[in-house]
Amino acid sequence: MTKLARFLPILDWGRRYDRTTFSNDAVAAVIVTIMLVPQSLAYALLAGLPPEAGIYASIAPIVLYAIFGTSQALAVGPVAVVSLMTATAVGQVAEQGTAGYAAAALTLAFLSGAFLLALGALRLGWLANFLSHPVIAGFITASGVLIATSQLKHILGVQAGGHNLIEMVGSLIAHLGQVNAPTLVIGAGATAFLFWVRKGLKPLLLRAGLPPLAADILSKAGPVAAVAVTTAITALLDLGAAGVAIVGQVPQGLPPLTMPDFAPDLVAQLALPAVLISIIGFVESISVAQTLAAKRRQRIDPDQELIGLGAANLGAAFTGGYPVTGGFARSVVNFDAGAQTPAAGAFTAGGLLMASLFLTPLIHDLPKATLAATIIVAVLGLVDLSILRRTWRYSRADFAAVAATIALTLLAGVETGVASGVALSVALHLYKTARPHVAEVGLVPGTQHFRNVRRHKVETAPNLLTLRVDESLYFVNARFLEDMVLSRVGEGGAVSDVVLMMSAVNEIDFSALETLEELNRRLRDMGVRLHLSEVKGPVMDRLRRSHFLDELTGKVFLSQWDAWRELARPAQGGARAAR
Amino acid sequence: MTKLARFLPILDWGRRYDRTTFSNDAVAAVIVTIMLVPQSLAYALLAGLPPEAGIYASIAPIVLYAIFGTSQALAVGPVAVVSLMTATAVGQVAEQGTAGYAAAALTLAFLSGAFLLALGALRLGWLANFLSHPVIAGFITASGVLIATSQLKHILGVQAGGHNLIEMVGSLIAHLGQVNAPTLVIGAGATAFLFWVRKGLKPLLLRAGLPPLAADILSKAGPVAAVAVTTAITALLDLGAAGVAIVGQVPQGLPPLTMPDFAPDLVAQLALPAVLISIIGFVESISVAQTLAAKRRQRIDPDQELIGLGAANLGAAFTGGYPVTGGFARSVVNFDAGAQTPAAGAFTAGGLLMASLFLTPLIHDLPKATLAATIIVAVLGLVDLSILRRTWRYSRADFAAVAATIALTLLAGVETGVASGVALSVALHLYKTARPHVAEVGLVPGTQHFRNVRRHKVETAPNLLTLRVDESLYFVNARFLEDMVLSRVGEGGAVSDVVLMMSAVNEIDFSALETLEELNRRLRDMGVRLHLSEVKGPVMDRLRRSHFLDELTGKVFLSQWDAWRELARPAQGGARAAR
Structure with a gap:
């Protein structure tokens, strides 16, 4: 491997690209595209951005990662936790729905990208090790709970708010009188359907004699079915007029060229959130990439991954997106569907480009409640309270780090939660080593x-x-x-x-x-x-x-x-x- | 040793007190008292307080430490570095010379005392270990330079100011035109005399046939001689009228009962400085105490030391003093002069009480330049730049910690310097252990x-x-x-x-x-x-x-x-x- 190929892994795998690899990659790309359309729309909603931002954030970043990244199967784009962190960070500097909000999201993506590139160039990937497993697990679990709770307002069709769990729940209860019945029917129905798809459909398909891979992929298409059915019902019954919040007009066309806002005040306010988002995103991404690479006895270069993710975020900043990282669900689907090289990602980008060019008029009547249902079902998979039991049995110090991270994330927000978790882990470690054996x-x-x-x-x-x-x-x-x-x-x-x-x-x-x-x-x-x-x-x-x-x-x-x-x-x- | 005796060491040694111990302690007390009078006045000047505050800060604290402390020879009172930190902390909340300034110094002593007692009660003395040796050495050296520089204005007789080394030097240069000639003569003369006493007198006395201990103690009396001679000259020639700054009217009497100011704003502003002063003071004190204890195969209990120093600071807070700790010079003199129990400290307190009752009228014409000379000669002994060379040879990481602590203390102040030093040491340690061998x-x-x-x-x-x-x-x-x-x-x-x-x-x-x-x-x-x-x-x-x-x-x-x-x-x- 030449020195250039180390920084441009595409030179390495591109040389050996052939027809078989192409067809494997193309099949994987089709499957991932079908899965990504509703997911991207939903995560944009979670980030407080217009739905198309989620699609845009999947196109340029996925291509840039294909050029600079080292994982053969990682799929880069919007993910749940980073979307929530984006909503929190940008919400502190601009009002949702304003042009300033979208511009600040671009700035955040730019700062994250620049920070990741800098870490990669300085070969400082090991800094991510300061996030201990208990802190990550506690943070992801608490984020899942926060995200699911934040989506309940869309299921109920009310205008609730709140910046932490207690405020959110309080606001939901205060708005219970204004629940929109059609929204609740669609939202609850979609949630129930998606849970069933997740837990019950695959065994059913397997019993019906489908091969495991096909059963798996079909059950991953559940969100698309939910989107299609609820959009059709909403359009036919004109439920938009009955108070069901719908996605509405989505621009049709290529991702726009955008310029982040570099106002010094804004940059100063978003710098720390950008660092936290970068590190959390990097940790999530590298852990997925390494799991998949090990299955094929391949290696991931953490410092080059920083470069790949940094380039992806810069791409998002200049094409109407917001901070992105390697996602767990999409990468696993990509891998299981047979993707062999980063070209599969490029083909997925092509598929999303088509969707952005031709499909957007079709989702005018898509209820936001359906997207909320997609998010809720996806993030509840992140919630793993067993970490509390497991750390309690293994070590009280680690339990303290988990419990504090969960409590602070839920009650004081994602940024405070993760920062305190890191500080506490370091303090506990120093305490333990203060008495040498x-x-x-x-x-x-x-x-x-x-x-x-x-x-x-x-x-x-x-x-x-x-x-x-x-x-x-x-x-x-x-x-x-x-x-x-x-x-x-x-x-x-x-x-x-x-x-x-x-x-x-x-x-x-x-x-x-x-x-x-x-x-x-x-x-x-x-x-x-x-x-x-x-x-x-x-x-x-x-x-x-x-x-x-x-x-x-x-x-x-x-x-x-x-x-x-x-x-x-x-x-x-x-x-x-x-x- | 009963449980009560553990918390009240006086019950232990008090029981075995006899005539021989008494006479040894009494002799040591006389010698220490002679040394402490000018030193206490000088450190009060450094802290920005009236001279009597230095004496008061030596009386109640020394008695309280004798009751609660575990060192047999430690002498508690004002010390150079803590005086500088007091001036910095209190200078941020009040103007020197106002009643608010003195009240804030009492608050600072109270907060330090409370913090030390809390650490002692929770047995958290090991927290002081987070101050690595390079950080302490760098901090003490930089503090010595800052203190000496801050006293040059008294030697020159000008009104210079400044909060860091560059500002101080700049301000001194700007005021060079206003130098007061008689002040300069007294100040420079006293400084030269004291340097000679420190370096040249003891060998001379030894050659003259004096026993080593007597030579040592006589050379420690240098400051008293300087005070006596310069005061007499100033009074005789009425140099006060010629622009020589003098100590002036000092109240005659017992230490006053004082009440610290507990205004919530003030407490909030002084809390962090109090923590830093406590930890620095504790580290200095325990290191002196352990050195002296080892010479007699005795043991120091660090957690009980926190109680002793905490009680001493509370004592200072209610009797017109300011933050105190165990001082190096005074403790060594006490030890060398033969002190055997903390009772020597109590007798020293008695001597200082006499001084405060009867001697204060005699120091009306004492030039501040003489006190400044005392401080300069004392603190230049703290300056040890060899630490830079020694750490450079031994380990680059430790060198970085020293250099950063020195630079930040000189340029950004004592609090920033020591806090950054601790943070940097922890970061460097984690960096080093990030790659296991x-x-x-x-x-x-x-x-x-x-x-x-x-x-x-x-x-x-x-x-x-x-x-x-x-x-x-x-x-x-x-x-x-x-x-x-x-x-x-x-x-x-x-x-x-x-x-x-x-x-x-x-x-x-x-x-x-x-x-x-x-x-x-x-x-x-x-x-x-x-x-x-x-x-x-x-x-x-x-x-x-x-x-x-x-x-x-x-x-x-x-x-x-x-x-x-x-x-x-x-x-x-x-x-x-x-x-």
């Missing part, structure tokens, strides 16, 4: 091995205290080691030599070095010598660059056994029982 | 030991990839391990089994658990089994609480040797050379 060890009789005195029957010598340090020493935990040694020596007894066994210490930072120097001085003041044993090569190299080894009152032993032979003066009793 | 290992021929293939001549088997993980796995680094395994397996070859050797893994958090599950699934999709070996007991206990072990495609081996015997199918060539 340190074991007092003794000699296993008849061997040259040293084990924990609390767990094994080992020999110790009253004049010799040997501590095995099981973690790298750094500023947060070094002092704890010092306190432990000093208090153990201060307990009295006849300790004349302390050995720190450094077999598991990979690093000693400057703070820890100074703490060791201090420990050496303080032990010297107490008349006790400090020794080290089994120091790793790189750690030793670094210690040689300081004065520590000159000042050390004791020696550095290659092995703990050497230290024992030179220093231990066993008590009369011989081996001491484990305690 | 993982080594590919092979069998050392003829043994049961496994070592790094890059460093040793070992046997490997083409079907078996063994990786030794040298760090605990957590959310930031787990994905890196996954990427590494997948890319190593994806390189091709005939790997059928991957073994993770977990001998150095002390913890696997929930994110890392899920990453291992994901790795297991992805390897399964590639037709590769995943095994573990040498898993520690506590880690294994926790894994048993998850489904990971049920889903694991391979086995958990007790030792790597067991794994090798069962899995390895060596290539025809036998042992492979180290690569």
Whole structure:
């Protein structure tokens, strides 16, 4: 692979493109297109944008990702969580339905794209690792609940609002008197139908003798059926006049060329949301891409993925879209339908272009309640409260991170939720590593091995205290080691030599070095010598660059056994029982 | 030691108090008192408060610390860095010289005291470990430079100002035309004298045959001599009338009972500075206390120290003082002069009480320039730029933390400097641990030991990839391990089994658990089994609480040797050379 091909993966797979690959890709593209039309309209509604924005956001981005991305099956476009985050971020700077709102969504896509490109260029993809799994799981679950709740107003046909779960529910209850009956019938009916399609249709088709793949794909077409049927009913009965909110006039034509608004105030207000959207989107996308790649023993380059997603978002910014990322549902359908190269994505874009050119007049009477039903059924799949139970069983610290992220996302919003989750995870991690694992060890009789005195029957010598340090020493935990040694020596007894066994210490930072120097001085003041044993090569190299080894009152032993032979003066009793 | 004695250490040492201890403590108290009078006046000047506030801040706090603190020799009172931080914090909410300024200083002392007590009660003393040594060293050095620069205006006798180094220097240069000649003569003379006392007097006294302790103590009395001589000259020549700024009228009497201002606005503005002052003060104090305690094989209880310092600050708040902490210079003098119990501190308080009752009329004509000289000579001892060189040699990350802390403290102020230093240290640490140390290992021929293939001549088997993980796995680094395994397996070859050797893994958090599950699934999709070996007991206990072990495609081996015997199918060539 040449260097250029690394940054333009299309040069790699494009060269090997043939007729079989083409037909596989084309079939996948048709299936994905049918699935994407209603989904794109629905997510645009969720983002507070006109429905066509969802289609536009799927066209240029999918092509750009095909050029720059490394996944063979990832499908890029609007997704639920990013749409909600867009609505939250843009809602803070503009009113829904205004031109300023759509322009701000472009700015947000541009900033996300620029940020992702910058991370990719600087090869900083690993920063996404700061989102721990409990934080992601809690955030996605809470977002699913928020999204589903936010769509209930469309099902009920009321004008409710609210920025967090409590406000939303309160507003829905306050508006219960104004429920529009036809809307509720369509909305509830579509929701029930889609749930049935999701859970019940596929087994039915399988029993009817369809091959599994066909059954799967047919059941994915449920939203299209719901859209077609409810649009037809609404048009025939003229339910728009009866108060059913419909999509209305959708422009027919190619995606427009658009220019984001670069007003400095706007950019400043959207910068932080753009960073959060980028990171959340990147984490979601890369996890889908890696899952699919592993199934074919392929590899994903996370830094190149940043470039691909960045280009996709810039594409969205200049063609009337909004922030996009690799979506789970669409990518899995693409993969299962047999897509083999990113060209399948390009063909899907072609299909959506056709839809945008010719189909938009047909969805004039599409009820918003049907789109809301599509969203609700899709996002409830994201809600996974079992994460609470699983983390509770495994580790209280991780449970705290999940619970806090869920609670804060629901009550204080998506941005606060995810930011607090990250801060809490880092704090909990530092708390856990603040006390390094340190074991007092003794000699296993008849061997040259040293084990924990609390767990094994080992020999110790009253004049010799040997501590095995099981973690790298750094500023947060070094002092704890010092306190432990000093208090153990201060307990009295006849300790004349302390050995720190450094077999598991990979690093000693400057703070820890100074703490060791201090420990050496303080032990010297107490008349006790400090020794080290089994120091790793790189750690030793670094210690040689300081004065520590000159000042050390004791020696550095290659092995703990050497230290024992030179220093231990066993008590009369011989081996001491484990305690 | 009873439980009560733990919280009231005085019950412990008070019981064993006798005549010898008393005379030792009393001698130390006399010496410390002589040193503290000018120092307290000077630090009050630095904090922007009337001179008597420095004396008051030494009386009640020293007694309260004697009751609650655990160090036998620590002397509590105003110190340079905390005085500067007080001036910065209070200067943001009130004008120097107003009643509001002094009241706000009391509020700050109260908030610091309350925060320290809360930390102590919750046993959160370890939080101070988040201040890494490079951050502390950089902060103290930069503070020393800032303090010395801020005092130059008193030496020159001009009204300069400025909130950071550049502003201060600029303002001094702008005021050079207004230098007061008599002030400059006194200030420069006192500074030169004090420097000479510090560097040259002690060797001279030693050569003259004085015992080392007496020489040391006599040279500590330099500031008193400077105060006496310059005050006498100023009074005799009536230099106050010639434009030399003097201390002026100082109230004569007991420390007043004062009430801090609890206005909610003020409390909100001073809360964060109080937290920073508390932590910086605590770190300085505990480091002095531990150094002195180690010399007598005594122990300091950090959480009880928080209680002692908290009580001292509350005392300062209600008796006309300002934030205090354990000071380096005064504590060392106290220790060297023979103080054996906290009672020495109580006697020092008595001495200062006498000074406050009887000596204040004598310092009416004390030039502020003399106090400034005292401060400059004291704080230049804090400036240690060698930390830059030492960290540069030892570790670039630590150097970055020092340099950033120094630069930000000098240019953006003490609060920004220390807060950014902490944030940067945490970020650098996480960055360093983001890539866990993982080594590919092979069998050392003829043994049961496994070592790094890059460093040793070992046997490997083409079907078996063994990786030794040298760090605990957590959310930031787990994905890196996954990427590494997948890319190593994806390189091709005939790997059928991957073994993770977990001998150095002390913890696997929930994110890392899920990453291992994901790795297991992805390897399964590639037709590769995943095994573990040498898993520690506590880690294994926790894994048993998850489904990971049920889903694991391979086995958990007790030792790597067991794994090798069962899995390895060596290539025809036998042992492979180290690569």
